[in-house]
Amino acid sequence: MSQSTFLKNVWYAAGWSADLAPGARIARTILNRPVVLWRSEEGTASALEDRCVHRAMALSAGVVTGSRLRCAYHGLEFAADGRCVRIPAQDRIPETARVRHYPLVERQALMWIWMGDAEQADPSLIPDYPIHEDASYAWRGAHLQVNGNWQLLVDNLMDLSHLPYIHARTIGGDPDLHFRTKTKSEKRGQTVRVTRLMPDSEPPPTYVDAANFQGKVDRWQEVIFEPVFIRIHTGACDAGTGAYDGPDYGALGTTRFSMRGCHAITPETETTTHYFWSMATNILDNGVPDEVFEQTARTFREDQEVLELQQRRMLECPDEPLIDIASDVGGRHTRQLIANLRRENIGMG
Amino acid sequence: MSQSTFLKNVWYAAGWSADLAPGARIARTILNRPVVLWRSEEGTASALEDRCVHRAMALSAGVVTGSRLRCAYHGLEFAADGRCVRIPAQDRIPETARVRHYPLVERQALMWIWMGDAEQADPSLIPDYPIHEDASYAWRGAHLQVNGNWQLLVDNLMDLSHLPYIHARTIGGDPDLHFRTKTKSEKRGQTVRVTRLMPDSEPPPTYVDAANFQGKVDRWQEVIFEPVFIRIHTGACDAGTGAYDGPDYGALGTTRFSMRGCHAITPETETTTHYFWSMATNILDNGVPDEVFEQTARTFREDQEVLELQQRRMLECPDEPLIDIASDVGGRHTRQLIANLRRENIGMG
Amino acid sequence: MSQSTFLKNVWYAAGWSADLAPGARIARTILNRPVVLWRSEEGTASALEDRCVHRAMALSAGVVTGSRLRCAYHGLEFAADGRCVRIPAQDRIPETARVRHYPLVERQALMWIWMGDAEQADPSLIPDYPIHEDASYAWRGAHLQVNGNWQLLVDNLMDLSHLPYIHARTIGGDPDLHFRTKTKSEKRGQTVRVTRLMPDSEPPPTYVDAANFQGKVDRWQEVIFEPVFIRIHTGACDAGTGAYDGPDYGALGTTRFSMRGCHAITPETETTTHYFWSMATNILDNGVPDEVFEQTARTFREDQEVLELQQRRMLECPDEPLIDIASDVGGRHTRQLIANLRRENIGMG
CATH class of the missing domain: 3.90.380.10 (Naphthalene 1,2-dioxygenase Alpha Subunit; Chain A, domain 1)
Known part of the structure; x- marks a missing residue:
């Protein structure tokens, strides 16, 4: 097991939908990567790298405000796609101000995440489980x-x-x-x-x-x-x-x-x-x-x-x-x- | 951070003077080195490597006796400059019987230690803080x-x-x-x-x-x-x-x-x-x-x-x-x- | 101490005989190896590698049944010499189905184990301690x-x-x-x-x-x-x-x-x-x-x-x-x- 045993290009269950209320954040390590699962106040669940691009602070310690996730340290705000959309006391937001975004789909009571090549993230590949x-x-x-x-x-x-x-x-x-x-x-x-x-x-x-x-x-x-x-x-x-x-x-x-x-x-x-x-x-x-x-x-x-x-x-x-x-x-x-x-x-x- | 981020040739605060009563010892790791801070019964604070030169025992577990620090294990005694000054049941003390000594200066309520090249340890470089x-x-x-x-x-x-x-x-x-x-x-x-x-x-x-x-x-x-x-x-x-x-x-x-x-x-x-x-x-x-x-x-x-x-x-x-x-x-x-x-x-x- | 300090070809005390009742197992690491000490229901103490050859399960979590030690996971049974003697729902037992056996001798209240070259395990070399x-x-x-x-x-x-x-x-x-x-x-x-x-x-x-x-x-x-x-x-x-x-x-x-x-x-x-x-x-x-x-x-x-x-x-x-x-x-x-x-x-x- 000295090299990675992970399959990258598959959908993985990231959590139960019911465990993530509007405004909530869950810090979860998946395939060795720190991930924050969060749900906007409007109800959309998203997954981002749990590491602010500014000072590596865990975004899961932050606050959901509307459809944004705000870092607890210096207040940078991120959209569901990982782009930084606000830097306090600064007008210009550089292109590099973004955190990694992971495709997340909710289906049949589970949240499914894709940790691999985003272009291959086809939701039709998510395991079907109608029993739920x-x-x-x-x-x-x-x-x-x-x-x-x-x-x-x-x-x-x-x-x-x-x-x-x-x-x-x-x-x-x-x-x-x-x-x-x-x-x-x-x-x-x-x-x-x-x-x-x-x-x-x-x-x-x-x-x-x-x-x-x-x-x-x-x-x-x-x-x-x-x-x-x-x-x-x-x-x-x-x-x-x-x-x-x-x-x-x-x-x-x-x-x-x-x-x-x-x-x-x-x-x-x-x-x-x-x-x-x-x-x-x-x-x-x-x-x-x-x-x-x-x-x-x-x-x-x-x-x-x-x-x-x-x-x-x-x-x-x-x-x-x-x-x-x-x-x-x-x-x-x-x-x-x-x-x-x-x-x-x-x-x- | 894979290589050392430490600055060596600066004065560092090692502790509050008030926390080290006469006869007391404090074990403290500083710049990755085990250090014992101790104060003689007469009141002088010193800093030595916290590792007896005989069997690597922590000197901080020892006893202050007068102006010496005695190892808890076999009773070797060390002066404030790190020289061993007594080995029980042995007359000759070899030149190699010494532990590393770190310059320590008390000023304005703090004890300041120098972990770098001892020849550069100039007390006039200690940060001045008259507020104390x-x-x-x-x-x-x-x-x-x-x-x-x-x-x-x-x-x-x-x-x-x-x-x-x-x-x-x-x-x-x-x-x-x-x-x-x-x-x-x-x-x-x-x-x-x-x-x-x-x-x-x-x-x-x-x-x-x-x-x-x-x-x-x-x-x-x-x-x-x-x-x-x-x-x-x-x-x-x-x-x-x-x-x-x-x-x-x-x-x-x-x-x-x-x-x-x-x-x-x-x-x-x-x-x-x-x-x-x-x-x-x-x-x-x-x-x-x-x-x-x-x-x-x-x-x-x-x-x-x-x-x-x-x-x-x-x-x-x-x-x-x-x-x-x-x-x-x-x-x-x-x-x-x-x-x-x-x-x-x-x-x- | 970066390389091994162990002596391999000597008898080591593995435990007190009185601590291992008939039917009992003790998991014990010796010279960095996981060992299970166990005593048959008839009273014979043995030492085996504490790792089933099937799925690496700890045999010490298993059950002694007669003169055999049964793995807790899929029920493979091992004799005192390390050979697998039963695989449920399978007739043939391959030659490779064995775990490492360590010579174990009980003498004067202690169990003595030999972790080295088994051919050199001469019980006459066990330290004599008639005081017990x-x-x-x-x-x-x-x-x-x-x-x-x-x-x-x-x-x-x-x-x-x-x-x-x-x-x-x-x-x-x-x-x-x-x-x-x-x-x-x-x-x-x-x-x-x-x-x-x-x-x-x-x-x-x-x-x-x-x-x-x-x-x-x-x-x-x-x-x-x-x-x-x-x-x-x-x-x-x-x-x-x-x-x-x-x-x-x-x-x-x-x-x-x-x-x-x-x-x-x-x-x-x-x-x-x-x-x-x-x-x-x-x-x-x-x-x-x-x-x-x-x-x-x-x-x-x-x-x-x-x-x-x-x-x-x-x-x-x-x-x-x-x-x-x-x-x-x-x-x-x-x-x-x-x-x-x-x-x-x-x-x-």
Whole structure:
């Protein structure tokens, strides 16, 4: 990890829209760069370099005034595009009086930032996540800061065989069931899709509690990676009612229980990562959404501890070999995809 | 800032005399060197390298015994000039048994240290600050440790246009008045003098409270830099009574209110700074000196936060350009002067 | 200290056997390497690299199951020799699925580890310390982590002339007696033996309290270094009853008081050290063992503070000269021996 592992020309989640009220500023390091996210009094969110061009003061310590961000130190004011539009007690504003501007787009509850070549910042490339606007789901979002390289988090999510170990106390479930289940991984363009199917199996207690299953179920786990966003869909239907038919698991089944995880992964530095996640469920009553969210939050804190221990060891023993095992197939596909993208990014950069 | 920014052959404030009682030791890093300040039981203050020549133990952990400083570890004793004068259970003391001695002079309430070439340590070069001995002023001193390079603090003090922004809640005053006021900067030998005059203006509330002004005033701000000591004189007289006449602002005016700041700036490391400051006022009653000191202390803590944010950004983005604005004229003169001195210091070193 | 100061091909104390119950794991850095000490459910203690060969997870966060250590992340299981013996949901285990194994031997209450060339790990080279199994002594052990290079701790123990200074409040005793006492140092093979005899002297108060001496005593201090283990034997007998006769001080005397210190010194990193020490005494009643242990623990915390101040100064001023004094004779012999061993280790490595 001595050289940068970052992909530059992709959209990254920069934060939850709801966390940035009109007039507010958030200081956030993204891909090693200090960034200020701020929202004008009229409601437009923007991202600028968090460093005044005059004396390097953090602009996030400043004040939003109308549609401008004013530096706290000597009062220089900046527009959303990074141009300085006022220098107190000075008439002429030089052309060099500007800070770097990062494209920022709000979509489906998240703010998305582009840290790479601005000319390639095409909003149509932003990962689509309609669940955040789908009234048949209830969801809650969170922000974790993980002291580990972003790829460790990707590896973690692409290989769910860790569930019976790390999460034995929460969502792990029956280890034997996990061992019997084959993992399938497919690359398709810039995505990797990992699936694990458990047909005609005993539903875990939480599934029964939430959806009141009366007998066996057809379960699924589906993990879809695109750079750098992971969707995880897990759930079950009554066995034999078409859980695996059609393009979307469970869409045709009866007594469906569905949990959908949004995992937006944004490098903060080479050894720390912003993790914006949400958990949605299709059972809206009996406290199920809150229960599902709380259980997921506990689970991810368990993962966080693991990633931080991994990162420490990798820094301590940087050049020592590691091996892959059978369940790494999804992770390996993902790392190949990332390596290809990194080469292309460098070629472009 | 990858190479040293220090000026070596200048007198630096090492501490307040009152903070070092007979028999006391203070461990203090100055220009990246560990220094022990200590005062003999007879009352003489000295400065030595804070590292025993035997086993590198910090001498500041030792004991003052008469006019000697005894190491806490094996009992070696050192005189004020750094020579070892006793080694327990050993008769001969080798010539190499000595620690580095730094010239130290007490003057006008401060201890001044010379970290450079000892042969050039001429006490007549110590900045003169008679205010600390002037019975017509009341003053109090303080010591701040700032997590920023010393030049950021110099910049801060040489450009008071930050007052209406950083200090809006304390000494800022009317922004419009600040914007209308021209800043004048003059270089003269090894000093830079910045002045801002506000004739026939409304006095700020604190001025009225302190000096009971009845009408408009002639105000001044005067900042004088010499390496590395800054005097700031601010105040006002009744308008039209000669505030700006004579060599010293306000000396000839009536109902004079005068605040005099001593700002002794001593690099601790490249990214941290000792800041020994005092604030004096000529209104001695009605609690004015305490009020002025407390307000100044609050103000400087605001500056401290700014400098620390600046330093962080400069370390994060070391090679990125900054611009000057009109109000930087005094700071620019000062940095030119410092750059010249640094070249000469290196030539001498 | 820019290059390694470690001796590699020696046995190091890794911990107290009593601190590792069946099924327990201890994460410990030794010679800059992450090590997990663990004990099987059957009772065998082992040492492995604390880093799973799959994803670099700390094995010390795992679970002992029978005679195996299972990784907390994906459930790989390792035998005591470092071989992976189970990969969940995978039949074939590749030859490369192993973590580094360190020889570990338990003897006389300590676990001894060999970090060097495994072929040279001869258990007969482990320092012998029968006091821990001698019913005529009562002892207690402890583990200190010292923020200083291991050689600073060796220096400290080989030159007891620091007692009247650092330990004036505890075991220091009469400074004049210390100054009159000659220090003798002998090199013999891979050991250094330092002795200081105080015949016909006044016993210190703690000696009188413990052993009820009625008159003068013949006292001794004996320090024996072998890499990297130090035995310190101090004590006294009634004067003139043969304290110094025979191969073991005090063995032939009457009213003997004997304190025996075990000092096992294990580098953690270049600037931090594990210090496993025990203190034993031959007076078993009247609370003497507890009193002696508590006093020693206080004393070693005083040493710890000194070593940490030394280390800081050595890091700040790495290239500046130090001098030896007369009482350094034992320390100088020891450092010569260590330097020779280091050269040989490099030759072997």
